[in-house]
Amino acid sequence: MSSDQDDGDEENDSHDRDGIYRPPKLAPVPYTESSKDKRARRAPIPAALSSLAHLDPSRPFVESTSGLGATPSMQSTRAREIQRMTEFxxxxxxxxxxxxxxxxxxxxxxxxxxxxxxxxxxxxxRGGGLEDEFSDVLRSVGRTRMGAVGDGYEELRTKGRKQDALSRARTRGRDEVDGPGGDEQRQRKRSRFEKEVRVAKKRMSAKNKK
Structure with missing residues (x-):
């Protein structure tokens, strides 16, 4: 302890004699902070400030109805570029x-x-906006019937339409109609295929009887 105090006293005496400040000798320490850490800690610029920089203070603040932020022309670089081209x-x-x-x-x-x-x-x-909210409606415009995914109404029409008479005859049962005397059921009209089947059965039964 005495030797350290003596060294400190000698340094103070030398500083007092020549008037030059000599900093204490410290061990060098490496700087380990990376640039990625700086970018991660950097706070993002609020959207309100960036949009207000391009707005007239005398006008009311414009907010989009899609909920995707303020007016795109005030935030997007491409939108501002197109606006400058139009003004020029x-x-x-x-x-x-x-x-x-x-x-x-x-x-x-x-x-x-x-x-x-x-x-x-x-x-x-797309760049987002109204199409994100109504994407299904906008994408169905111009679709063809033979497409993989067509219009919703067209799909219902296609499902409701059968390809041949046999499929219609199998799915269609008795039609319920409201008559003057109450709820009645009447036999549906036979198709041409059913008539031919019935005639063929009669012929076969007649041959078997012979």
Missing amino acids: EEENMTRLVLKKKDDKRRRKDEEDIALGGTGGIVGRR
Whole structure:
């Protein structure tokens, strides 16, 4: 203890003599924090702040009815890009010359934004919005009868329609009708197939009797 105190006293005396601060000698420690940890701890930017940055403070706050956030044109980068392109065309009264592929992509993105999506359609994937809520209804438009999954009403019509007379005769029983005297049942009308079967049975019975 005495030797440590002597060393400390000598350092203090040397500091007092020359007036230079000498930090204490410490063992180096490695810095183990990675960049992934920083990104994980970084708090996300609230959607309300990002949307308010593009809104006029004098106007009321716009909220989408789909529950997917604020107005897509205020949050999506692709939607803001299309908005800037539209404003440029309107101000300069000219149409931007785009490639056929880019022009087709722009039309799809504009349709998606009009339905409440965010744009940026890749393949069949939509940008979200109104189509997510009414996807079954929108997907059934334009379907064919022979498709794997057709319209719901068309499927019911197909199931209710039989292919031949035999299947109809097997599934159809006695028809119940309401008569003037109460509930009565009448024999259904025989089909052509049943008539031919009955005639054939009579012929066979007549041959057996002979």
